[in-house]
Amino acid sequence: MTTMVQETAAPTTGSGAASRRHELAAFLRSRRERITPEQVGLPRGTRRRTPGLRREEVAHLSAVGVTWYTWLEQARDIHVSVQVLDALARTLMLDGSERAHLFQLAGAVDPTPAASCTGITDALRETLDQLDPLPACVQNSRYDILAYNRTYARLLCDLDAIPPEDRNCMLLVHTHPDWREAIVHLEETMRLMAAKLRASMAGHLSEPAWKMLVRRLQTESPEFRENWERYEIVAHRSKTKQIRNAHVGLLNLHHTDLWLGPQHGARMVTYTPVDEETRERLRKLHALAARPAVA
Template identity: 35%
Template sequence: MAQREELTRFLKAARARIAPGEVGLPAGERRRAQGLRREEVATLSGMSVTWYTWFEQGRDVQLSAAMLERLTGALKLNPQEREYLFALAQHRPPPLATTPDDVVHPAIQRMMDSLTIPAQVLTEDWTIIGWNRIVTHLFRDYSQLPPSDRNLFKILMLEPRYRSQQYGYEEMARKLTARLKWDYSRTTRLEVFDALIAEMLEVSETFRQFWNESEIVAHFEGMHTLEVAGVGSITMQHTSYVIEEAPGQRMMIFAPVDELSASRLRSVVEAMPAA
């Protein structure tokens, strides 16, 4: 009951702060209260006045995710308010944001730059948008690639250096595809994923094979071994984490799995030229 009361308070406050002119409505002469009326919010959200009124009053009615998204737009909610609305209404997080967040927050970049292990940030469609200098030194220099070529899924699936490792490549490709299926099921940017999937179906027989299988992976971890000239092999485990300030982004970090790999990674980092 307390959450229903909070939902009512939140919705009333959200519509009260919006001037009719902000959404293209006339101010009118007989507005007893500040902001939008319930019927105006209902119209802007594409739902019946009765249904919205019951929802705002805290009655036991359920709105679909699509209706909540329209209500988010009508009330001009920011990402945190959108998440709050979904939590109160459906007791679960909302789908990934409908608008891409393709800029790395400065605090995240500073944190990556302070690490002594590789770290990179990718969007929900696997496009790399941020990285630290260790990634550039050990993996690849993304700054030398056009943004359209920075998709990590395509890089790992299509680059010859990965495909040459036949057993390891097939196992990696199977897991990558299973994780891509999970991301595809949650996205609201279907056109982006549909284009990526169509391209991969056309150019990769391995992808076609695993895409037609039923395996799905919600959390992807794995090992990555590098051969570094003059240093030797470094084995790292990669994990990824959702960034709280940008739910559509994930940070991947690569941690050495043993002391020998850690020692070799330290020597590589210490030998890197100063920024």
Template identity: 40%
Template sequence: MATREMAAFLRSRRDRVRPGAVGLPEGERRRAPGLRRAEVALLAGISPDYYMRLEQGRAGRPSPSVLDALARVLGLDDDERDHLYRLAEPSPAHRGGEDGRVEARVRRLLDVIAPVPAYVVNGRLDVLAWNAMAAALLCDLAEQPEPSRNMLRYAFLDPRSRAFYADWETIALHGVAQLRTATGQQPGDPATEALIAELDAESPEFRACWERQDVKGPGSGSKTYRHPVVGTVTLDYVGMVLPGGGDLQFVTLTAPEGSPSQDALDKLADGLG
């Protein structure tokens, strides 16, 4: 059975597709900039009634061919397409690291790669382990009690995060998109639902981000931090899913050799003795 989550996701993706992008006239009588339901159905080769029931969460489970057609019409990227498939056929997955434990060999790797800041998070962005350099870099987050040490809780509920993250909005949107992905990977997880409820109750900004229905998996990019000791630091991050079938990610932060940001990292390392 199609889920309410899938219905909401389809509506959000339909709303962002401009008619002109798929060869349809824009028209002046449209109530919204996106496609109409009947247009999505036509382009996907399914009946308007069936698509309407999909968006109402009361249709049968769509076939792979229907999901492929919808992904094509709605212009879904790889992360979004995977999310659509998970929502269409949710299944329990192995919850690696669910109890907060990180294998000793992974913790050893965190220490060995110092002075590169590195940490381990799960799908909802709880920080489960990190090395001394990561703690020195993410100093405000390191102060949080371990049970509540979460990237999103820090970003939305700790006012210091807005000064610390130079690109706060980008980081917040990406983090929420990763949390949305986690809900598809681990549907009904109590800890994830509790985090969503907490952030929804306490942060209007989180609610606005959550309503976008964006999804993202682990990836790479750059982040700029305003550190209280070493100043502005721009670092490249790489998130890698750890083996074992769970949702744990190993994240590293680096800077080009000889760059001001690497000099800042070196200064942080010197401060650790």
């Protein structure tokens, strides 16, 4: 596994900064100790004395150096990049509140759309709701899903069950079993999406959130690594898609991007039925999605 390059910064001064570092160290230790090896796919062994994960295991799973991570838990005055914070948050299985707390203690701004989902107004959410039973969502050019209606929530998987920071179409099509199963032409779709992402990334090469996404995809998906190295470029265009929904069967859909701002900004993605059979199946899917959850 490739180790992330650690950045260093000039020492910070002041009791406030020192207190934050000690609080960060304690927080990391507490979260490391609550995770069992089995939860992250590691063997427990017979000689384990450390509660939860060892430091070297967290470092390995997060692709950071063991010495550097040890310094972090020792409250050393070192700089923590947002890429490393994101990796630690995923390794330690932090929920939304814990992730926000981690970034706050580190004095960093979380670049994921889940942290600050700007531009999604009440009017836009109402528009999405009014489109039901047509599946619709709002995405940015990095494929983050910023908002969606009930039918879209059940179109490819149970999207409500996905943590907000992982609601990204690129990530889901390469790593989520249900999402992948629903795509009829999976290999073609992955190659096309990688080409679109590379085209969009030209204007965002220095942004941490973009680099975090590409690094994560390269780590978790051999298909993405292969397609990314092709250096193919494709612009966005409307098209017809086939989706094999787990609840209502095959759906033939027109995919349309409705841009909400500049070309590389957010867009509303809509799916309209190609045929009457698909239209009826979308009504059934919406009815299923609208049912209250069973406690």
